[in-house]
Amino acid sequence: MKQPLDLAAAIATAAEALVGVLDATGSRHQLTVSPTQLRVLWLISTRPGTNVNGLAELLDVVPSSASRLCDRLEAIGLLRRAADPRDRREVRLVPTAAAEALLQELAQRRQRAVGAVLERMPVRAQHELLLALVAFGQAARSAATTVQAETPARSA
Known part of the structure; x- marks a missing residue:
């Protein structure tokens, strides 16, 4: 049986291979959407009601950096800011239909890519x-x- 450090190294290598397969599926969108921007879209789509401060916490960045990321996503039509209906002072981040379609397409492409490796x-x-x-x-x-x-x- 492998020692924990050897096992951890082997798993890290396998994880890098998996990440490589997943990253390759997003290359078609790399010119318009960075991996960080894709992560932001995924985070806000899986956590409805997230605001900029919450996003900053999830990303472990300062709120101004999270806000700039949101500005860029808003500029390319993948994010909108909306007032919270319960507290109009609160601004929520909402993925647009285009963002949802992008995430769905990416998830399907990733599943196909992982499936192709699993078939081997x-x-x-x-x-x-x-x-x-x-x-x-x-x-x-x-x-x-x-x-x-x-x-x-x-x-x-």
């Missing part, structure tokens, strides 16, 4: 990979929950 693997290895990734995801979520519980709340 034996069925048993595919199943083992799935089980391992599910277990890894559960452990990662558990670790994140533990870290959040142990981290003192930030003061305003």
Whole structure:
């Protein structure tokens, strides 16, 4: 059995291969949308009601940097800012229909690309990979929950 550091290195190498497959699927949009902008679109589409401060926190950047990212996405028609109906002082970030279509197309292309790699693997290895990734995801979520519980709340 591999030592934890050897195993971590092997997994990091495999993860880089997966990221390479996923990144290659987005190359058609690289001229107009950067990977960071795609991440912003994904974050706001999966977290309705996100505002610039919330986005900045998710990205671990200062609010002014998040706002500039949003300005660029708004300029190319992929994002709009909308007043929160419950509190008109609050501005929410909303992906446009074009952004949703882009994200859907990208997700489909990524699934096809990963599927093409999986087809080159034996069925048993595919199943083992799935089980391992599910277990890894559960452990990662558990670790994140533990870290959040142990981290003192930030003061305003």
